[in-house]
């Protein structure tokens with residue numbers, strides 16, 4: 001072999017630099033991430049600094065290397081001679097090591113720097129660094145990389161920061177600018193978690209609209225609170241605010257609330273928010289920054305919560321304290337009573353004042369019942385041949401899933417826990433793998449349900465849309481300035497998909513809506529008088545629509561029945577308008593139905609044990625609509641809760657059952673009547689038989705099974721290979737186990753209130769198994785149900801888990817209350833009293849007396865109205881007796897426990 005030398009083009013310096021940079025980036029990425037995790041620093045501070053450091057280092061090395069290289073010419077470290085032997089051996093490792101050493105040598109050789117190169121290289125480096133670190137500089141990290149708690153903490157921190165400081169002005173977030181550009185003088189902000197307040201705000205806008213009152217409905221999350229001070233004295237802000245959590249603001253009002261009420265303990269001591277100084281108010285008073293700003297407020301809440309309407313009350317209090325002027329009284333709606341009536345009363349009292357404030361000369365127009373209001377939506381039928389939109393939630397790929405971008409989670413398990421003829425108790429598990437979503441024990445899972453096919457078809461039928469149910473449509477706002485330009489989260493859908501996936505088509509229609517949106521379309525006198533009565537007579541509405549749970553389709557059916565009756569009676573022979581059965585334009589139906597909201601369930605598994613498989617434990621809601629022997633409509637059929645029956649449909653689908661029709665009564669039509677007459681649940685004309693005769697028998701109740709079209713949603717699913725999926729997202733909760741496992745816990749979770757407790761128990765049992773040497777606090781579960789035989793869900797599992805826990809915490813136990821297993825009803829609160837000594841001892845945590853100190857953690861989950869209150873009462877009484885103090889003193893202690901998150905409730909009404 002000749003020992004000839006060959007010039008080998010080793011990797012150029014740029015390639016070497018690129019390689020170095022590649023490794024450097026990945027190493028730094030990993031190191032930075034770990035550092036970020038450990039010290040919980042925000043990415044915005046750490047990563048750019050380290051990125052800059054790396055960039056400067058790299059820049060210096062490259063420039064120096066280049067300069068050295070030029071001097072070295074062919075002896076450049078990047079062009080090295082190698083023997084053929086070496087080449088034959090392909091000793092690349094050695095070669096590249098030599099090249100690297102040579103590069104380092106050249107870098108070390110200081111030489112003259114060419115500034116042109118310097119600029120080019122700097123540009124490349126800065127561009128590359130910006131590109132490589134873009135997710136740290138501009139975007140969120142992958143959801144998988146942070147726990148939910150860390151994400152929430154960061155989000156909260158960010159929100160508080162943004163609330164506390166005046167952010168950079170952005171015209172897009174300036175709602176006053178937006179109002180003025182759109183020619184509006186009223187802005188309606190809604191704080192809404194599950195859609196009710198949003199719906200109220202939209203309806204309010206419609207109700208107050210007139211030439212002199214021009215409202216704009218906005219989501220506060222998208223706008224700056226700092227602009228509030230800029231509202232002129234001829235403008236008005238209306239706040240429609242629901243209370244969430246335990247007296248908390250809704251997520252979309254969080255930033256505004258944090259700015260206004262920075263001190264939640266004593267709101268009046270909150271810092272003065274730094275509003276943006278308005279140009280139009282030269283005499284801006286910094287101590288009273290909202291002087292000259294006017295507002296009105298309606299709060300939504302539920303009286304069964306301790307902090308009733310807390311959010312709206314606090315916002316109102318702070319706005320007044322900051323110098324704003326309230327128009328009218330603060331309104332308060334109670335979801336536990338009749339929130340629609342509360343809203344109607346507030347509007348009746350406040351709208352004239354608003355009109356007066358805005359200088360409207362005319363009194364509140366008495367709505368002309370024959371003139372239809374301007375439509376909010378316009379429906380465009382598309383000529384597309386392919387129906388590709390079957391209910392997507394969004395069209396663009398997303399990097400993180402949330403309530404607006406649910407993840408199509410494959411359903412891995414759906415079973416009936418305690419099979420029984422008249423009641424379905426379900427356990428459903430989904431797979432979060434690949435979503436980046438994680439949950440912790442105590443969190444909630446949101447599920448977007450699908451309306452039952454029968455309900456969808458019924459509505460399509462009464463609207464005359466059955467023939468074109470699958471026609472592609474797009475629905476857009478008629479007002480070009482409306483905040484929401486498209487009714488659905490996707491641009492194109494079909495009538496069927498819209499009613500199946502996006503609209504809440506089963507909720508009863510409120511009085512005000514009947515008046516403003518249905519009455520104008522009544523052509524016959526019979527329809528007019530029927531609807532007028534429902535709109536004007538609160539009791540008639542309550543008895544027929546609310547008690548009968550009349551959905552829009554059934555209400556239209558009831559109007560048609562009234563028309564049928566009128567035709568049948570001779571006196572109505574001249575009622576020409578009744579020739580065409582009552583119906584509505586589809587745009588109006590879209591306006592009458594609120595958006596179908598996700599339903600939240602307490603996750604019934606442990607995030608630590610099953611991080612990718614959250615489970616839902618739910619009882620299927622089927623109930624009898626109250627029978628009203630009304631002359632207009634005979635009700636009395638079963639009604640089905642949308643989401644829980646959807647879960648039942650999922651379970652039956654996976655089990656391979658054929659979907660069954662709703663019931664023979666509901667699907668039958670009476671051939672003696674014209675089509676469309678019979679859409680309420682009666683098979684006979686009202687008045688022809690006693691109302692009770694249409695009550696379903698026990699047998700027919702067992703057959704109340706709806707059918708669901710459960711095809712995958714194309715916008716939320718990858719490649720369709722994952723079987724049946726459900727659109728879900730995780731919502732963080734404050735319902736948390738103590739971080740110190742030696743703290744005792746007392747859990748009270750009757751019925752499906754057991755759900756989060758099951759997660760806690762799984763977690764404690766897991767820890768007991770993994771760390772048998774570590775101390776664990778006594779773990780008590782009070783579980784209640786109707787009967788031990790039929791309703792004791794997860795019995796074997798719970799007993800086994802408690803077996804594990806007892807190994808380390810021997811006094812841990814399950815205490816059950818089966819209300820129907822003995823002549824007198826026994827509930828969990830009775831068991832608390834019966835086991836008072838154990839409860840008290842567990843609370844004491846080994847101390848002599850409770851005193852003021854917080855001890856064990858108490859968790860209550862289930863019905864807010866009765867159970868949660870009775871449980872608090874029982875606890876207060878038993879503690880007061882043992883401590884020898886007044887119940888008032890113990891109530892204060894309980895309040896303190898709540899404040900410290902040691903007495904936690906996850907309740908619903």
Ligand SMILES: Cc1cc2nc3c(=O)[nH]c(=O)nc-3n(C[C@H](O)[C@H](O)[C@H](O)COP(=O)(O)O)c2cc1C
Nearest residue numbers: 192193194195196197242245247301302305308309
């Ligand atoms: C999880 C949860 C927590 C709630 N917490 C409170 C509360 O602390 N105080 C209250 O008055 N109402 C509370 N409510 C009742 C809501 O404010 C009420 O149902 C309202 O109509 C919901 O409006 P939204 O659908 O716009 O969110 C709570 C409701 C839910 C679902």
